[in-house]
Amino acid sequence: MVRAGADQASVTATFEFDRLPEPIRAALHEAEVDVEPGEPLLIKRRLRADGGSRAFINDQPVGVALLREISRNLVELHGQHDDRGLVNARGHRALLDRYAHADVGEVATAWTRWARAEEELATARAAVEAARADEELLTAHLAELTALAPVIGEEEDLAEQRAAMQKGERLSGDLSALQSLWEGSDSALAILRSAARRLDRIAGEHPLLGEALASLDRAVIEAGEAEDRIGAAIDALAHDPLALDRIETRLFDLRAAARKHGCTVDELPVKIIHMREALDAIENGEGRIAALERAAQEAGLDYRAKAESLSVERAEAAGRLDAAVAQELAPLKLDAARFRTAVVRLPEDRWGPGGVDAVEFLIATNPGSPFAPLGKIASGGELSRFILALKVALAEEGGAATVIFDEIDRGVGGAVASAIGERLARLAHGGQLLAVTHSPQVAARGNTHFLIAKSSEGIVTRTSVTLLDPAGRQEEIARMLSGAEITPEARAQADRLLEQA
Numbered sequence: 001m002v003r004a005g006a007d008q009a010s011v012t013a014t015f016e017f018d019r020l021p022e023p024i025r026a027a028l029h030e031a032e033v034d035v036e037p038g039e040p041l042l043i044k045r046r047l048r049a050d051g052g053s054r055a056f057i058n059d060q061p062v063g064v065a066l067l068r069e070i071s072r073n074l075v076e077l078h079g080q081h082d083d084r085g086l087v088n089a090r091g092h093r094a095l096l097d098r099y100a101h102a103d104v105g106e107v108a109t110a111w112t113r114w115a116r117a118e119e120e121l122a123t124a125r126a127a128v129e130a131a132r133a134d135e136e137l138l139t140a141h142l143a144e145l146t147a148l149a150p151v152i153g154e155e156e157d158l159a160e161q162r163a164a165m166q167k168g169e170r171l172s173g174d175l176s177a178l179q180s181l182w183e184g185s186d187s188a189l190a191i192l193r194s195a196a197r198r199l200d201r202i203a204g205e206h207p208l209l210g211e212a213l214a215s216l217d218r219a220v221i222e223a224g225e226a227e228d229r230i231g232a233a234i235d236a237l238a239h240d241p242l243a244l245d246r247i248e249t250r251l252f253d254l255r256a257a258a259r260k261h262g263c264t265v266d267e268l269p270v271k272i273i274h275m276r277e278a279l280d281a282i283e284n285g286e287g288r289i290a291a292l293e294r295a296a297q298e299a300g301l302d303y304r305a306k307a308e309s310l311s312v313e314r315a316e317a318a319g320r321l322d323a324a325v326a327q328e329l330a331p332l333k334l335d336a337a338r339f340r341t342a343v344v345r346l347p348e349d350r351w352g353p354g355g356v357d358a359v360e361f362l363i364a365t366n367p368g369s370p371f372a373p374l375g376k377i378a379s380g381g382e383l384s385r386f387i388l389a390l391k392v393a394l395a396e397e398g399g400a401a402t403v404i405f406d407e408i409d410r411g412v413g414g415a416v417a418s419a420i421g422e423r424l425a426r427l428a429h430g431g432q433l434l435a436v437t438h439s440p441q442v443a444a445r446g447n448t449h450f451l452i453a454k455s456s457e458g459i460v461t462r463t464s465v466t467l468l469d470p471a472g473r474q475e476e477i478a479r480m481l482s483g484a485e486i487t488p489e490a491r492a493q494a495d496r497l498l499e500q501a
Helices: 024-028 064-071 090-100 106-132 135-148 155-180 188-205 206-235 240-259 263-332 379-399 414-428 471-480 489-501
Strands: 008-015 039-047 053-057 060-062 075-079 338-345 355-366 402-406 432-436 450-457 460-467
Touching: 008 379, 053 064, 053 240, 060 064, 075 379, 090 263, 090 338, 090 355, 090 379, 106 135, 106 263, 135 240, 135 263, 155 240, 155 263, 155 489, 240 263, 240 338, 263 338, 263 355, 263 414, 263 450, 379 402, 432 489, 471 489
Parallel strands: 075 402, 402 432
Antiparallel strands: 008 039, 039 053, 053 060, 338 355, 450 460
């Protein structure tokens, strides 16, 4: 909540550990939040009046989801209207397993192995069934491609051959016309040679005729070379129309097959391999499925054995927990109430890494009344005391780093309040415990006493928290005993409570 007229609110909490709890360390590591060994955990939340918020861990921005995840191992809050923590049945199985020192990890590993084996089996069965449905078509396609016998690189080679033949076909008319100019008695080359012979007879008559003859001889030689090159080009570009037709037909067949199978021509040989593998899988599938069925059956039996062993551990631990809680009920003025840890077998479709059981803490508040979940039949005061009894019974197995009890002593006094205080003090040996209380018997048990007070300054209400020294503590407990006017008798009684604590 942001105070009226303010832009934002800021809340900060500092947690100090000798060693960071493993669940918190793992969650921070996964979120890439760096916390040095021995460094306090500084958590900060800023809320804006417009509804926006930001969260930080050691000044590193984080998501609220991470705060929610690590908070389970930082703080437990129990009050008159507790709807989390021990009241939430989703956490009861983990609490019982911790109380039983059960190796749930072994069961979780067996479950993962079984689930993976079943998944592999289902995948193999689906693959074989799909292959069988397409077996006839697959066989026809394989026969078609095998007869075609495509070769990698064949398309490019055929395309080059076809291009060369098509070029020769285009140039054949021009080459034939050129060749005719060099062939026959009236060809250009024949005329040049005749002229050279005539000029040779009279070349000696004048120097210029000799020069002309030399030029004409060179022309005859060049023309002869051109004739040879044209002939060579004709030979090189010559094509067999039937060969061109065969090449074009082959290219068409290869490209049609590639379109049909949704690949390139060079990928057709790979298609043949995959088709053969698919048909082999159909033939060999039964054997592989049989092996996978054996593996899945063995994994399932292993999981069942470990889960059954865990169930036995849970049942035994449930009896011990019920007895431990029962010992705590009478001093808390709940002597008519009964507590039971229900371990119920789940249907197979709800089995999982946590085993085959559902666990829930049940209570019956009056003789003859049926057992029901904690939060459904207990009143606020009863619920708080039930939770306290359960926390005391579970105390040795640990929990969150800090536990807060908010006025769990409301509506009780005398011996019951004293019993509540004594149990809170026992719980405090295993960690940090904060109790918000109006009971002097509870307050006297604390190692440290803070006085929380509210004051109004105009339209603003402020809350102050003051650490009391021994004298201030005696005075406050006396005030809690006597009311507004503190009497000598109240101070003496406060002294006795503090001495007893």
